[in-house]
Amino acid sequence: MAATNKKIVLRNHVTGFPKESDMELVAATGAAPSRVPEGTDGAVLVKNLYLSCDPYMRGRMSSHDGSYVDAFVVGEAITGYGVGKVVDSSHPGFKAGDLVWGMTGWEEYSLIKDPSRALFAIRHPDLPLSYYTGLLGMAGFTAYVGFHEICAPREGERVYVSAASGAVGQLVGQFAKLMGCYVVGSAGSDDKVRLLREKFGFDDAFNYKKESDLSAALKRCFPEGIDIYFENVGGAMLDAVLLNMRVRGRVAACGMISQYNLEHPDPVHNLTAIVTKRLRIEGFIVSDHYARYREYEEKAARYVKEGKIAYVEDVAEGLENAPAALIGLFSGRNVGKQVVVVAREQISK
Amino acid sequence: MAATNKKIVLRNHVTGFPKESDMELVAATGAAPSRVPEGTDGAVLVKNLYLSCDPYMRGRMSSHDGSYVDAFVVGEAITGYGVGKVVDSSHPGFKAGDLVWGMTGWEEYSLIKDPSRALFAIRHPDLPLSYYTGLLGMAGFTAYVGFHEICAPREGERVYVSAASGAVGQLVGQFAKLMGCYVVGSAGSDDKVRLLREKFGFDDAFNYKKESDLSAALKRCFPEGIDIYFENVGGAMLDAVLLNMRVRGRVAACGMISQYNLEHPDPVHNLTAIVTKRLRIEGFIVSDHYARYREYEEKAARYVKEGKIAYVEDVAEGLENAPAALIGLFSGRNVGKQVVVVAREQISK
Numbered sequence: 001m002a003a004t005n006k007k008i009v010l011r012n013h014v015t016g017f018p019k020e021s022d023m024e025l026v027a028a029t030g031a032a033p034s035r036v037p038e039g040t041d042g043a044v045l046v047k048n049l050y051l052s053c054d055p056y057m058r059g060r061m062s063s064h065d066g067s068y069v070d071a072f073v074v075g076e077a078i079t080g081y082g083v084g085k086v087v088d089s090s091h092p093g094f095k096a097g098d099l100v101w102g103m104t105g106w107e108e109y110s111l112i113k114d115p116s117r118a119l120f121a122i123r124h125p126d127l128p129l130s131y132y133t134g135l136l137g138m139a140g141f142t143a144y145v146g147f148h149e150i151c152a153p154r155e156g157e158r159v160y161v162s163a164a165s166g167a168v169g170q171l172v173g174q175f176a177k178l179m180g181c182y183v184v185g186s187a188g189s190d191d192k193v194r195l196l197r198e199k200f201g202f203d204d205a206f207n208y209k210k211e212s213d214l215s216a217a218l219k220r221c222f223p224e225g226i227d228i229y230f231e232n233v234g235g236a237m238l239d240a241v242l243l244n245m246r247v248r249g250r251v252a253a254c255g256m257i258s259q260y261n262l263e264h265p266d267p268v269h270n271l272t273a274i275v276t277k278r279l280r281i282e283g284f285i286v287s288d289h290y291a292r293y294r295e296y297e298e299k300a301a302r303y304v305k306e307g308k309i310a311y312v313e314d315v316a317e318g319l320e321n322a323p324a325a326l327i328g329l330f331s332g333r334n335v336g337k338q339v340v341v342v343a344r345e346q347i348s349k
Numbered sequence: 350m351a352a353t354n355k356k357i358v359l360r361n362h363v364t365g366f367p368k369e370s371d372m373e374l375v376a377a378t379g380a381a382p383s384r385v386p387e388g389t390d391g392a393v394l395v396k397n398l399y400l401s402c403d404p405y406m407r408g409r410m411s412s413h414d415g416s417y418v419d420a421f422v423v424g425e426a427i428t429g430y431g432v433g434k435v436v437d438s439s440h441p442g443f444k445a446g447d448l449v450w451g452m453t454g455w456e457e458y459s460l461i462k463d464p465s466r467a468l469f470a471i472r473h474p475d476l477p478l479s480y481y482t483g484l485l486g487m488a489g490f491t492a493y494v495g496f497h498e499i500c501a502p503r504e505g506e507r508v509y510v511s512a513a514s515g516a517v518g519q520l521v522g523q524f525a526k527l528m529g530c531y532v533v534g535s536a537g538s539d540d541k542v543r544l545l546r547e548k549f550g551f552d553d554a555f556n557y558k559k560e561s562d563l564s565a566a567l568k569r570c571f572p573e574g575i576d577i578y579f580e581n582v583g584g585a586m587l588d589a590v591l592l593n594m595r596v597r598g599r600v601a602a603c604g605m606i607s608q609y610n611l612e613h614p615d616p617v618h619n620l621t622a623i624v625t626k627r628l629r630i631e632g633f634i635v636s637d638h639y640a641r642y643r644e645y646e647e648k649a650a651r652y653v654k655e656g657k658i659a660y661v662e663d664v665a666e667g668l669e670n671a672p673a674a675l676i677g678l679f680s681g682r683n684v685g686k687q688v689v690v691v692a693r694e695q696i697s698k
Contacts, residue, residue, distance in 0.1 A: 059625065234620060234621060234624075238620065253623045253624050254624070255624055256620065256621045256624055259620075259621050260621075264618070265618045265619065265620070265621060266618070267616025267617065267618055268616065268617050268618075268620055269613070269614045269615070269616055269617075270614065271583060271587065271605065271608075271614070271617055272583060272605045272608050272609075272614060273632075274602045274630060274631075274632040275583075275602050275603070275604055275605055275632045276408065276632070277632065278631075278632040278633050278634055278637070279602075279630075279631070279632050280629065280630070280631040280632070281623060281628075281629070281630045281631070282623075282627075282628070282629040282630075282631075283622075283623040283624045283625070283626065283627040283628050283629070284627055285627055288627070
């Protein structure tokens with residue numbers, strides 16, 4: 001029974017809120033792959049261990065051109081970030097046994113044809129490998145680049161993070177605290193708010209679902225206004241933030257998860273604040289910055305080892321639970337970084 | 350009858366669309382001032398020659414805190430940019446006869462108490478003095494800083510300018526052409542569109558009032574999308590632009606004149622484009638950049654003398670016509686830079 005190659009495929013492109021039934025588990029027949037096919041040069045066969053559920057994946061489930069990343073192909077395995085172990089390699093830069101993270105498939109085994117572009121070698125296998133789906137991988141580096149590069153923070157500035165207990169938000173808040181900023185986060189449950197305050201060291205936090213007036217909540221937390229907003233949410237939250245920004249404030253637009261499942265995006269009214277307060281709002285994508293990833297990996301690994309960074313994962317067991325885990329992001333069901341375990345690997349080091 | 354000190358005062362703070370009756374002409378009794386009052390050190394008395402009507406002044410007519418510039422004081426003369434001649438000075442940096450531009454009052458004579466902050470000496474009095482209300486002054490420098498600094502343009506990029514025949518827009522378009530960009534502008538009448546094409550050398554132009562679908566109009570003019578948007582308008586225009594921006598596009602948010610008279614600003618829906626296309630939208634204010642004004646003045650004066658820049662002014666004669674001229678900005682009545690002549694001065698040089 002064991003080793004075929006199970007995969008999660010997209011059944012159809014999605015409009016509106018995605019459902020589990022938009023994806024399905026498919027078990028390929030025959031034995032599990034164990035070699036890179038004959039004649040396929042420069043490829044690696046990876047056994048997937050952990051998969052990452054990320055909000056940007058919603059865009060790939062749509063058929064339309066989002067000019068961001070390509071749409072998933074109906075009938076093929078969903079692709080995303082993950083952690084794996086090289087089983088076989090015809091690429092000189094990789095060998096069997098290597099631990100890697102990067103773009104892989106939602107399946108037990110993936111053949112990666114351009115591994116030097118798609119994969120990074122894991123340099124800290126002594127840390128939990130799943131961290132490379134988040135803290136030590138794409139989400140962590142997103143938080144780092146977004147905060148330090150796009151927000152251009154200064155010590156003592158007032159920082160607001162939405163979706164603050166998520167994979168990126170929890171790290172942005174902690175990077176901002178490490179820089180000596182005043183940090184407030186919002187999340188969608190009292191438990192998450194408690195995490196922000198007690199685990200991640202935010203100065204203040206609120207449950208946005210319990211606030212009838214988001215602008216008033218922000219005014220309460222930031223009586224003198226917000227210097228930096230790390231935007232994960234969009235829509236009404238962005239509108240409220242614009243009213244509360246300080247002159248020369250900066251907004252790093254990392255994501256707008258509240259908008260991804262809407263056919264008609266929510267209106268935002270307060271954009272004249274961009275002019276009157278000389279705001280800068282800047283979108284970014286982490287892959288534009290990967291040249292500096294190794295610098296981040298070392299810094300983040302050191303932070304973890306020194307106990308300077310706390311990190312919370314929400315772990316779903318088994319590939320078959322990946323669709324539900326992904327969809328849970330959009331209702332905020334996950335607490336912390338959403339990971340899917342495909343296989344646990346004994347690391348001998 | 351001649352020389353009292355007529356002035357335009359604000360009668361009341363304004364909500365919604367401003368009217369001429371929100372301002373009134375007041376003639377002070379007694380002789381015109383001719384000296385800085387005894388005991389007022391470091392001040393100059395200026396005879397105002399030309400006044401500038403600028404969209405940002407709408408914000409100052411409201412009572413609320415716009416955190417941009419202070420509100421006008423009811424019952425006092427409106428203040429704004431203008432060109433004048435020093436009549437008397439108790440400031441060591443200015444002497445009678447000096448020509449200056451900067452912040453002055455809407456009146457025949459203004460006592461300027463902080464002239465080294467409020468005023469610039471005019472270094473090219475051989476050019477039309479009124480140009481220092483626009484091309485050679487605040488509007489021109491706004492266009493220059495906004496385009497070259499905020500937009501970070503590269504040769505060959507595709508540039509869109511709204512309100513393109515206005516004081517700032519006409520210059521942005523020409524600066525962009527001088528850099529080798531492809532430039533399209535929009536304006537609110539066929540005559541203005543003709544000006545853009547025939548006088549200012551835009552590659553293409555359209556009358557936004559005749560377009561039922563702004564996004565389609567932009568797609569027609571920019572089949573491959575917009576690299577740079579110089580934003581003077583806001584609202585529905587910004588929404589359409591967001592759909593047509595290219596990846597890594599930049600928006601310099603100079604103004605949003607379509608929104609200034611609305612009690613409830615128009616909705617904008619397409620902000621997820623900031624994330625998906627990694628856009629940068631940045632507001633700015635020219636006064637943050639005045640340290641570099643002299644560099645601009647020399648460059649712009651040279652452009653004018655060499656015939657490299659065309660410039661169109663809409664000139665209202667007489668202080669009494671200033672309120673109508675200002676209000677005309679918001680219905681697009683002006684063609685080119687709106688100037689008010691208070692007094693014409695013979696320049697002997």
